[in-house]
Amino acid sequence: MTDFFEGIDPIRYEGPGSENDLAFRHYNPDEVVMGKPMKDHLRFAVAYWHSFAWEGGDPFGGQTFLRPWHPQDSMETARIKADAAFEMFRILGVPFFCWHDADIRPEGENFAESKARLDEMIDYFGVKMEDTGVGLLWGTANMFSHRRWMSGAATNPDPDVFAYAGATVKACLDATHRLGGQNYVLWGGREGYETLLNTDLKRERQQAGRFLQMVVDYKERIGFQGTILIEPKPQEPSKHQYDYDVATVYGFLRDFDLTDHVKLNIEQGHAILAGHSFEHELALAASLGVLGSIDMNRNDYQSGWDTDQFPNNTPEVALAYYEILKAGGFTTGGTNFDAKLRRQSLDPEDLIAAHVGGMDVCAAGLKAAAAMLEDGKLEALRAERYAGWDSEDAQALLHHATLEQCEECVIERDIRPEPRSGKQERLENLVNRYL
Amino acid sequence: MTDFFEGIDPIRYEGPGSENDLAFRHYNPDEVVMGKPMKDHLRFAVAYWHSFAWEGGDPFGGQTFLRPWHPQDSMETARIKADAAFEMFRILGVPFFCWHDADIRPEGENFAESKARLDEMIDYFGVKMEDTGVGLLWGTANMFSHRRWMSGAATNPDPDVFAYAGATVKACLDATHRLGGQNYVLWGGREGYETLLNTDLKRERQQAGRFLQMVVDYKERIGFQGTILIEPKPQEPSKHQYDYDVATVYGFLRDFDLTDHVKLNIEQGHAILAGHSFEHELALAASLGVLGSIDMNRNDYQSGWDTDQFPNNTPEVALAYYEILKAGGFTTGGTNFDAKLRRQSLDPEDLIAAHVGGMDVCAAGLKAAAAMLEDGKLEALRAERYAGWDSEDAQALLHHATLEQCEECVIERDIRPEPRSGKQERLENLVNRYL
């Protein structure tokens, strides 16, 4: 127990009319939505790194937060940090959290020491998780902050770094497995390049493919039941990152025959940076069978870097959950807030309020999405638009026709296709009706 | 013969010192570069649409060009336009050109009439090509301008449009074949969506896959020896286009098992719009075995739409040809200028000068790229960076290791990887030495 959040009681649902800053107005964990408690749809997770390890620095300034667990260079402060974190999980009532190895333990002198420290903290977490009932949505290895990773982990020109990356993922996957993690995530912030001039794209892609295969093999060997997830991001920190977006990662998985073994963790901010809407990335992943989990943090559309802000626009969030519900909802996945406070938000209360606001927006979005889906008008209109394809002739055309037959049919029937309205504005209005 | 370009003589190579606006300063067609005449490396083509069919309109204004072949609504003006085009090919000495059906013939009342008109113009072209020795780099179907295509061609919700698209591609592929075209291109400007709300991504992707299979089958049936090329573009006119970039198209081709049958036509402007450098898209396509041809027109980095300008930055062009030379150069592909005059560039001389400048920049870039490759310093530095992977141990690590073995090796050898400089600035300086 710490007194970091002293005076802040567990957050309760008080309904839309509440004027309490620290109450849920929409998130009512046990309220049933489409046959399931809201909490089991949303499966919220807190990101350990942003909320507890990040100190408020940005490229133009250093630490703004002063926390009881600073400096983060000893096992003792690591435990104080963990205490505060679990205190927050309790206050928020979130079912899950997520971590990188580097968030939870100080770096050791060498791999063995780092691993020993990780293992010790995992024990510490294990007890706390048991006590609180909080679960691990996913673990992951930070293979981008230490200078050893500066030119990549699996895709490094130095085989020693590749080996070190393999050892690191093993340690993190073991730890995730021990804690009953639901998924294991790989994000390759340095798996890419700064300049093509010193880079062998083909070779690095091969390294990445082999590495992922090793991870999948190991996961199966140890009986980890969770899902292996790749988190796409187009750039930042690297100029170009190999896991650019959903479509790119899908092509990579096809190439290495891993579509059955790996799914995606899709972040709104990264979708935006790649030039896509969040719902596009979700819909595409769902259609390709690789939708796994989400990082529900927004980017500022007008800042060209990953701002990782808490979501606050309900209409946008609703469209995201709509795609998730249509795809059948999460299995091992969930809603992680890979979101950080603005660096001027110094107070413990800011940390709580930010999560409360984010959770509430997600709950409101989920309810709107569910209403939209249950009402069925949107899907009915979509189906109607393609209804012409339902006939036997159309199906034959699609599945068996040749160009010659197309031509014959067009000429014989003198086809002069008459376009029909796409009704975009009417559909947009319809969506607004559920919000 | 027209007198549209009256007074403009065929462009000649006069060397870097020339002060003649309408002379080549770098493009010397028969000059040998890396064992091949420059013209056979570059394989220049003029785009019929921008140079002859486009009238100077933009979203905020109409026609600025007044050409002898306006209005473009009769077969007579279509022939005048063709005469002017071949006149320009002769003046420039370009070996190739490219067209869409809609550029070269006026739209008919129905498919049959449009096709008849196309066939008539193809005859007209055939004679001119015979006379001038100009070849066809590629033909393609315009399946985005007419209102029938407003919701897509192959991916349309209306099966009649799918059939019409099949018939159209057949006609254009037949025409390309007749004219001895080196490639056939598909660009799907409306194969995408305006809003996800009315779109079934999965279904449309399936339609696109089947359609492409039909094209490939037909090509083989008629013995067309050219290459089928897809031209990626992320958006514009559609909000999202399925053929987003090289990586996306590659994943699509893998899914439909078409990587052996289809390659890519890569445009600088489209690379930029997708957030990539041109050289990235070229290098990636080469590494995946799908590099086919290029559209060498630049976009303004600061305009969010496809500005399709003539290339004018030699350093950038050099990096592009460097990737092409490294990949072995073009086979059926070439350098198409999918570039249009600025709409204020009204004069016939502008059209000539723009191509002369573009060709010259390409020639200068090619020579720099060849020097860089022949010198070998850049490739030697690249190879050296990855040299650690050449050892037997490193190869074993890459091909056969498990995560357990990685861990063992890191712990036993107490690996503490020491990063080495990536030398980016020195490499950039090196590149500048060849320019």
Added chain:
Amino acid sequence: MTDFFEGIDPIRYEGPGSENDLAFRHYNPDEVVMGKPMKDHLRFAVAYWHSFAWEGGDPFGGQTFLRPWHPQDSMETARIKADAAFEMFRILGVPFFCWHDADIRPEGENFAESKARLDEMIDYFGVKMEDTGVGLLWGTANMFSHRRWMSGAATNPDPDVFAYAGATVKACLDATHRLGGQNYVLWGGREGYETLLNTDLKRERQQAGRFLQMVVDYKERIGFQGTILIEPKPQEPSKHQYDYDVATVYGFLRDFDLTDHVKLNIEQGHAILAGHSFEHELALAASLGVLGSIDMNRNDYQSGWDTDQFPNNTPEVALAYYEILKAGGFTTGGTNFDAKLRRQSLDPEDLIAAHVGGMDVCAAGLKAAAAMLEDGKLEALRAERYAGWDSEDAQALLHHATLEQCEECVIERDIRPEPRSGKQERLENLVNRYL
């Protein structure tokens, strides 16, 4: 009367629960908000150009709409178009509309004929306005579509074009005056450049300043009581436009001493293109005393051109009206929908539905903004943040201190400023409470 909208009854307010596609759920014109009927806050206007003159073309395709008033090349179809427009104004119950000269009359052979046609249509409009009670929010001259304007209007290198522009604005301002227009707008889509290489920035700025002075002088001479408004936009169609954004136009007005005579018409889409949020541009204009009117159409954040879509995101719209209400609301200004249907939205009903949806989103946003302002929490928190400046000492520091005094004070008092939380997330949550 036309039968273009046949079967569509005037839109009525039915409340949030309505399932009628063509009813208002939020816009209840006479409902009082902050002491004024909603309609007098919002002052909605329809843009004649997008809704009636635009035919559905984009840079990659032509006309998709087929309207009874096509082709738009005769006075007869101009009248049919006007009939349909006023029919729509009646159905929507909008109090205002806006036009360019080129939207409402076919271009003549020369200026005199164009002007005569304009005058004739103004008469036609006058009668209709009298009959329906619909007013003119603003008129404006289209000085960007015809090829004569290709290199600018007031900033053209050709003085004849400058004169033509002066004559054109006179005609349009006269017409606006005759119709009792509330404002007159200048948008300079071609007042900028395509390439700096052929441009004399300084000279063109001087031309623009003089031109604006002429307009202001004329306005006063004829006793036009409306406001002269400049509409900023950073680029498109030109590569660079002089009226880039609010701050740029303000500097220009200062230079030519016109801040008392000219205000701004601010468009969300143009704010976005310039890298600003809409609320930033509104707040900045208000703080500089130049906030005039708004174009409430959104851009897609991920399309690099002006998509001019109907607003559909209530939280964003609420923040815009918040700035407007804080600034005291509109005087001569209003809410113009400079928005166009997607080109696939072919049906008359789409046109109605798009406006109904947009008006409803604005009404919902206005109500949220009013609640936020009336509640006062947000403004109280803002004031509190700056409260330190209220003391006499702080005011003396601000208004009279020297650097020496700053130093003295810091050293003597050993000032070590302790930062306070900016509370961003809590403020964002607070805003969501009113939505």
Added chain:
Amino acid sequence: MTDFFEGIDPIRYEGPGSENDLAFRHYNPDEVVMGKPMKDHLRFAVAYWHSFAWEGGDPFGGQTFLRPWHPQDSMETARIKADAAFEMFRILGVPFFCWHDADIRPEGENFAESKARLDEMIDYFGVKMEDTGVGLLWGTANMFSHRRWMSGAATNPDPDVFAYAGATVKACLDATHRLGGQNYVLWGGREGYETLLNTDLKRERQQAGRFLQMVVDYKERIGFQGTILIEPKPQEPSKHQYDYDVATVYGFLRDFDLTDHVKLNIEQGHAILAGHSFEHELALAASLGVLGSIDMNRNDYQSGWDTDQFPNNTPEVALAYYEILKAGGFTTGGTNFDAKLRRQSLDPEDLIAAHVGGMDVCAAGLKAAAAMLEDGKLEALRAERYAGWDSEDAQALLHHATLEQCEECVIERDIRPEPRSGKQERLENLVNRYL
């Protein structure tokens, strides 16, 4: 003396044919260009912060560089750093450098201690500058890194921070004055906002104006002969920065009547982020009389943050120097490399090579620009484009006409303006001739 650059001899000019990585191929300091030695045109400066204080961190990773002057927390390492810096200035033969207070001295416990440390280091610098002949292009205060500045310096909601900022600028301006600095720069990375919700734009603008007035007053009081410069940047670190771009700062200066006292330091990277080309910002500043100095570091066009890379594209650099030469060249200003190594460029040699490459590209660009200007073709074509304005009638139209006279003239003369080609491609070709 340090041995950090051991083995690296002073860089010499060896001409374009040199294959020496560490030689100038274009920068020949005493070579006369347009009547002045190249070094006096270019006036190169090294940025102390990027080259000596930055440790290689980015938002996703920490220090990569290991330097003899790390950790940077003592006066002793501050002196070692200074020794290495002056060693590099000697090797490069640069005439100038630039600093922030925070780059050169460790932060003290309070203002007095920080100032004492600054003064001590200034003494240390003074001796070294005397010894080497290296001058100070500009000094500046880092009012963005320490947490006290997190909500702004002059625009902070806390008057204590405003006072602290005043004291800080006094200290830095005093130091700059003592070292004979040619300019003093203000860059307001935190003078802006993270969210409009907690910001009073108007009040903060007022604070900024007053602050700048204090600086100008103080400068005059102490007889500092250098120029006060503002460096615009649109965003990053803040979401919005008040000194957005040249036009914005100009409007601000006009408002506070400071256009005669303050000029601009324009950075390519910041121009790009604001949506402008570098040459646009330079040309605009020149036309408004506020062009002061430049930061000649490029941004990657495709990364949405300030990448601060060394320039390497000669054609772009040439266009920048063209504007500078046209404006009469630098007076107190110069060419600062506000550029940092890529964080993988670990070696001392990288630091030298990066500057050598940058200086060479600038020299090549300058020579091309001078040739272009001396040849006069470009300016002749520009003048010709506007020649219509030279007549007496045209000047009368411009300076004295009314809208009525415009109309009269158009109707009487039946003016039908015929557009002339803007010749953009021919001008672009012409520019390439000098490269």
